[in-house]
Amino acid sequence: MLVVDDSRLQRRILASLLQKWGLSVIEAESGTDALAICEVAPPDLVLSDWMMPGMDGLDFCRAFRRLPAEAYGYFILLTSKSEKIEIAQGLDAGADDFLTKPVNPEELRARISAGDRILAMQRELSEKNRIIRDTLERLQAVYDSIDRDLKQARKIQQSLVPRLSQEFGSSHVGLLLKPCGHIGGDLVGMFSPRAGQLAVYSIDVSGHGITSAMMTARIGNYLSAVYFDQNLGVEPGDGGYVLRPPAAVAAELNARLMADTGIEEYFTMAYATVDLESGRLSLVQAGHPHPLLIRGDGRAEFVGTGGLPIGLLADAPFAQTELTLAPGDRLLLYSDGFTEARVRGGGMLDAQGLVDMVARCPPNGSGQEWLEDLFWDLTAQMDPDCEMEDDVSAALFEFNAG
Structure with missing residues (x-):
C-alpha cells in the first residue's frame, strides 16, 4: 500500500496503523514522488492526502489513473473537504473513496477492507477474463486449423x-x-x-x-x-x-x-x-x-x-x-x-x-x-x-x- 502525505508525522501515524494490520507500506512525501513509485511498481491501494504542495492529491489521482496497469488500483483521498461539489471533483478525478481528517482508525480499517474486497473481486474477474481469453485463443487456433482443413477438403471435393x-x-x-x-x-x-x-x-x-x-x-x-x-x-x-x-x-x-x-x-x-x-x-x-x-x-x-x-x-x-x-x-x-x-x-x-x-x-x-x-x-x-x-x-x- 502507498501512503502519500507531505506531513512526515501524518505518514508515520498512518503507516504504523497499516503495518499493525499486516499491510506492506510504501511512503511518499509528494504527489510527484508517489507518481514515480507508481510508474515502477503500481500499488494495489493508495491512501493520499488531498492538500499537498506542487502536485496535490487530485492531480496525482488523475495522473495515477492515466498510468498503464494490468490490475486496478484502489484510491482513497484524505481530505477535510466535505462539500458535495468537492467530492464530485474527487470522484471525477478517479478516486474510489474518501476519508476526512482527522482519520478515525476504525473507519480507516473499514474503508481499506472494503477496498480490499473490491480488489479481490477485480483480481478474480481478471483471472476469469484471462482464462476466457486463453480459451478463446486456443479455440481460435483450433478453428483456424479446422477452417484450413475444410478449405482443403473443399478443393478435394471439387476435384x-x-x-x-x-x-x-x-x-x-x-x-x-x-x-x-x-x-x-x-x-x-x-x-x-x-x-x-x-x-x-x-x-x-x-x-x-x-x-x-x-x-x-x-x-x-x-x-x-x-x-x-x-x-x-x-x-x-x-x-x-x-x-x-x-x-x-x-x-x-x-x-x-x-x-x-x-x-x-x-x-x-x-x-x-x-x-x-x-x-x-x-x-x-x-x-x-x-x-x-x-x-x-x-x-x-x-x-x-x-x-x-x-x-x-x-x-x-x-x-x-x-x-x-x-x-x-x-x-x-x-x-x-x-x-x-x-x-x-x-x-x-x-x-x-x-x-x-x-x-x-x-x-x-x-x-x-x-x-x-x-x-x-x-x-x-x-x-x-x-x-x-x-x-x-x-x-x-x-x-x-x-
Whole structure:
C-alpha cells in the first residue's frame, strides 16, 4: 500500500496503523514522488492526502489513473473537504473513496477492507477474463486449423467434379454444384465408357458437413469417370466397358452401403444412362426429386417413379423408367436444395416454382451457363433473411442425335 502525505508525522501515524494490520507500506512525501513509485511498481491501494504542495492529491489521482496497469488500483483521498461539489471533483478525478481528517482508525480499517474486497473481486474477474481469453485463443487456433482443413477438403471435393461442362458427340452435359458451407453432401457427375454411351447422375447425401462430404467422396470413387475398373456403373463388354442398367447400379450401391456397419448416412439419387444415337434413356430415381424433362418445344414434365433412398433398406427394389428423347430435349436432374429453398413471403420454392424458373431461363441457353442462370433466379427469390440452408446442385443433359 502507498501512503502519500507531505506531513512526515501524518505518514508515520498512518503507516504504523497499516503495518499493525499486516499491510506492506510504501511512503511518499509528494504527489510527484508517489507518481514515480507508481510508474515502477503500481500499488494495489493508495491512501493520499488531498492538500499537498506542487502536485496535490487530485492531480496525482488523475495522473495515477492515466498510468498503464494490468490490475486496478484502489484510491482513497484524505481530505477535510466535505462539500458535495468537492467530492464530485474527487470522484471525477478517479478516486474510489474518501476519508476526512482527522482519520478515525476504525473507519480507516473499514474503508481499506472494503477496498480490499473490491480488489479481490477485480483480481478474480481478471483471472476469469484471462482464462476466457486463453480459451478463446486456443479455440481460435483450433478453428483456424479446422477452417484450413475444410478449405482443403473443399478443393478435394471439387476435384470429384473436374469438369462442369462436356460435349459428347452432338449432345452436352452441364453441371452445377453450390455447397451451403465449405463442403457439402451433394454430388453431380457424368461418365462415358465408350462412344455413344453416357451416364449422368445427381446425388444428395443425408445431413451436412464433413460426414456427408466423406460419403460423396466415397460415392464419387464408385462412379469414377477415369478408373472404369472401379466404377460400379459399368461392366466388361465388347472388348471394353459398357454401361450397366441404372436399376442394377442403384441395387449395387445399396448393397455396398448396407454392408458397412456403423454407417448411418443414406443418399438419394437420380441416375440416367443414354444411348446417344437413338436417344433411348433409362432412369432410376432413388428417393431423389423427380427429374424434369424439358421438351424441345418448351413443354416440361416431371418423370420417374420415385423409390427408396439408397442405404435405408437391404434388398430395396429400384424401378427403372424408360424414355426416348428427341433432338433438342433436355433432362434436368437436381437436388431438393432447389425445391426446398425458402423464398420471400414464406414457404418453399416447390416443384411448380422450379418449372416457372425453367420457363424464365433463356430458351437458347445451354449447359453450365443455363444452370448458373437458374441458380441466379433461385437466389433472387430467396428470403434475404435466410441463409442458404442446403446444398444446391443440378445436372443438365441436352440431347442432339449424331
